[in-house]
Amino acid sequence: MALVLAGFVLCLSGLPLILAADYPTYVAAVYEHRVLLNPNPIVPLNRSSALEHMKQNLRVYEEQTALAAQQGAQIIVFPEDGILGFFFTRASIAGYLEAIPDPQKVTWSPCADPLRFPDTEVLHNLSCMALKNRLFLVANMPSRLSCNRTVDPHCPADGQYQFNTNVVFNDQGVIVARYHKQNLYFELSFDTPPECEYVTFNTPFAGRFGTFTCFDILFRDPAVTLVTEMGIRQIVFTTAWMNKLPLLAAIEFQRAFSYGTNITLLAANTHSTKYGMTGSGIFTPWDSLTYHDAKGDSGKLLVRRVPVLDPSFIGDNNHKLVYPSSNESEKMHVWPTSSFNANRDGKYCRKVSESAEGASSNIFNSIMMSDNFTLVPLQGTEGNISVCSGLVCCHLLFRRSDTPELYALGVFNGLHRVYYLEICALMRCTGQEQSSCGQGTEYAETLVDFRLTGTFVTRHVYPGILGSGMTVDIPDHSGWESENQLYMSRTGMSTGLVTAMLYGRNYEKDHVKKCA
Numbered sequence: 234m235a236l237v238l239a240g241f242v243l244c245l246s247g248l249p250l251i252l253a254a255d256y257p258t259y260v261a262a263v264y265e266h267r268v269l270l271n272p273n274p275i276v277p278l279n280r281s282s283a284l285e286h287m288k289q290n291l292r293v294y295e296e297q298t299a300l301a302a303q304q305g306a307q308i309i310v311f312p313e314d315g316i317l318g319f320f321f322t323r324a325s326i327a328g329y330l331e332a333i334p335d336p337q338k339v340t341w342s343p344c345a346d347p348l349r350f351p352d353t354e355v356l357h358n359l360s361c362m363a364l365k366n367r368l369f370l371v372a373n374m375p376s377r378l379s380c381n382r383t384v385d386p387h388c389p390a391d392g393q394y395q396f397n398t399n400v401v402f403n404d405q406g407v408i409v410a411r412y413h414k415q416n417l418y419f420e421l422s423f424d425t426p427p428e429c430e431y432v433t434f435n436t437p438f439a440g441r442f443g444t445f446t447c448f449d450i451l452f453r454d455p456a457v458t459l460v461t462e463m464g465i466r467q468i469v470f471t472t473a474w475m476n477k478l479p480l481l482a483a484i485e486f487q488r489a490f491s492y493g494t495n496i497t498l499l500a501a502n503t504h505s506t507k508y509g510m511t512g513s514g515i516f517t518p519w520d521s522l523t524y525h526d527a528k529g530d531s532g533k534l535l536v537r538r539v540p541v542l543d544p545s546f547i548g549d550n551n552h553k554l555v556y557p558s559s560n561e562s563e564k565m566h567v568w569p570t571s572s573f574n575a576n577r578d579g580k581y582c583r584k585v586s587e588s589a590e591g592a593s594s595n596i597f598n599s600i601m602m603s604d605n606f607t608l609v610p611l612q613g614t615e616g617n618i619s620v621c622s623g624l625v626c627c628h629l630l631f632r633r634s635d636t637p638e639l640y641a642l643g644v645f646n647g648l649h650r651v652y653y654l655e656i657c658a659l660m661r662c663t664g665q666e667q668s669s670c671g672q673g674t675e676y677a678e679t680l681v682d683f684r685l686t687g688t689f690v691t692r693h694v695y696p697g698i699l700g701s702g703m704t705v706d707i708p709d710h711s712g713w714e715s716e717n718q719l720y721m722s723r724t725g726m727s728t729g730l731v732t733a734m735l736y737g738r739n740y741e742k743d744h745v746k747k748c749a
């Protein structure tokens with residue numbers, strides 16, 4: 234379902250969950266916040282001016298927390314940098330920093346005991362919001378931590394770390410988790426923590442959650458380790474994500490990560506039209522509620538009831554899990570060749586103009602999101618095409634409605650700056666020229682039924698589907714056909730297809746500091 238209201242899109246998509254009476258659920262909220270910026274972030278502010286600035290944002294947090302609570306929310310997530318904005322320097326951010334005591338060592342409710350630690354006005358304010366509204370609250374804020382250069386070789390010269398930090402309060406206002414962002418994205422004001430942190434917290438309503446921030450979602454640590462090794466199936470995700478089509482729009486990748494790892498992702502993005510930041514959502518493996526508005530200038534609260542996925546919580550409570558009917562999904566598991574020539578609603582009339590082998594002679598290269606993709610155009614209204622780069626091979630079986638829009642199947646197998654990608658992507662090109670393949674567009678008219686298969690070296694592949702008007706979708710079916718071959722299929726989408734991707738990450742080949 235998509236409600237298109239005055240230029241922005243609010244979507245409920247995917248298979249509807251069947252919630253049994255005894256199925257444990259909870260109500261989650263995420264707030265996409267239009268951050269009120271410091272117009273000159275490189276000029277240092279004293280503490281009282283920095284607080285004045287942050288309070289403008291906190292006032293909005295307070296209103297939205299109350300609105301979420303009124304709708305029954307038990308947890309609310311606010312975005313990365315939402316309290317102060319971005320582009321500070323290490324020196325200019327000083328007035329904004331608070332020292333957050335380690336919740337593993339200190340049990341502290343700043344609201345109940347505001348004077349226990351100095352200069353903690355922001356913590357106090359957030360803690361009171363959580364307590365007053367009786368919900369768990371997740372916020373991102375800048376923090377400092379003193380260190381000693383004699384004993385800690387990583388300790389910065391000025392004797393303190395400065396961290397991009399997620400802080401989690403329980404419904405009593407007590408700080409229950411503190412996470413320092415591991416994978417910084419050109420953030421001059423912050424330090425990388427000396428050791429990788431895998432941070433989780435427990436809730437009485439849904440069991441365990443993990444947390445990480447923005448760029449972290451593209452790396453093994455802590456994101457993939459939390460999910461695949463520590464068994465965390467619910468993640469609160471703060472982000473300040475600049476949309477980058479065709480593969481890395483915020484909700485597009487959030488959807489792909491949640492689907493690909495089979496977890497719930499509560500994702501709150503900062504809203505800034507100036508920096509192209511928008512796209513938040515509540516994602517279960519089966520469906521999602523999303524928000525994306527690249528033009529408007531306001532925030533957005535999303536509230537939704539979702540099933541508990543923590544296996545130990547479900548076990549503890551003797552609840553039964555009921556998953557969505559897979560009848561729909563099974564339908565297109567295998568595409569029989571015979572059905573391929575079927576004239577569905579008269580949309581697929583034009584026959585394939587060239588043989589599959591013929592297509593390989595049309596291979597071209599195009600730079601997409603700074604990477605040199607190898608592509609092959611789709612020709613005719615149906616076909617079976619392949620394109621390879623080294624060991625990564627992509628196969629596409631498709632049929633499409635007859636429109637002039639150009640589509641291509643692309644492969645990339647290589648290092649993107651410091652991280653290694655293995656990608657198969659079917660995308661709509663923005664024009665008729667091959668060089669337009671890989672440029673971003675939010676719209677497409679062409680209805681495409683497809684089965685996309687990739688041969689990968691990595692096992693970490695995130696399947697993503699983006700429909701026209703920034704609607705996220707999930708495959709009808711996907712899975713490993715053999716040890717190194719993953720497929721996904723989707724037919725009967727109601728919107729044009731913008732992108733279908735198998736976004737593989739080969740973490741082993743990354744050029745980043747490895748976590749122990």
Ligand SMILES: *[C@@H]1O[C@H](CO)[C@@H](O)[C@H](O)[C@H]1NC(C)=O
Binds near residue numbers: 279280281282
């Ligand atoms: C902080 O800076 C503001 C603006 O420059 C100034 O008006 C104020 O007096 C300063 N406060 C303190 C405590 O220094």
Ligand SMILES: *[C@@H]1O[C@H](CO)[C@@H](O)[C@H](O)[C@H]1NC(C)=O
Binds near residue numbers: 292358
């Ligand atoms: C938080 O700060 C805002 C802005 O100054 C203020 O209006 C509000 O009363 C504070 N809330 C709490 C609970 O401290």
Ligand SMILES: *[C@@H]1O[C@H](CO)[C@@H](O)[C@H](O)[C@H]1NC(C)=O
Binds near residue numbers: 381
């Ligand atoms: C740093 O650690 C050393 C060795 O334990 C100690 O002698 C020194 O006093 C510490 N410095 C500070 C500033 O705490």
Ligand SMILES: *[C@@H]1O[C@H](CO)[C@@H](O)[C@H](O)[C@H]1NC(C)=O
Binds near residue numbers: 495518542556
């Ligand atoms: C996803 O998780 C559910 C349990 O929550 C499980 O039944 C299902 O098999 C998982 N799917 C995959 C593809 O691992």
Ligand SMILES: *[C@@H]1O[C@H](CO)[C@@H](O)[C@H](O)[C@H]1NC(C)=O
Binds near residue numbers: 558560
């Ligand atoms: C799934 O299909 C089977 C057989 O076609 C049918 O009996 C069953 O009711 C269907 N389940 C749902 C949930 O639609």
Ligand SMILES: *[C@@H]1O[C@H](CO)[C@@H](O)[C@H](O)[C@H]1NC(C)=O
Binds near residue numbers: 617619
């Ligand atoms: C598509 O091509 C692949 C590889 O060339 C082949 O294995 C498969 O059978 C073909 N499928 C159809 C439906 O033609």
Ligand SMILES: *[C@@H]1O[C@H](CO)[C@@H](O)[C@H](O)[C@H]1NC(C)=O
Binds near residue numbers: 598
């Ligand atoms: C992209 O790769 C192709 C094939 O290796 C090469 O011919 C082309 O020059 C590359 N393009 C750019 C811009 O590097």
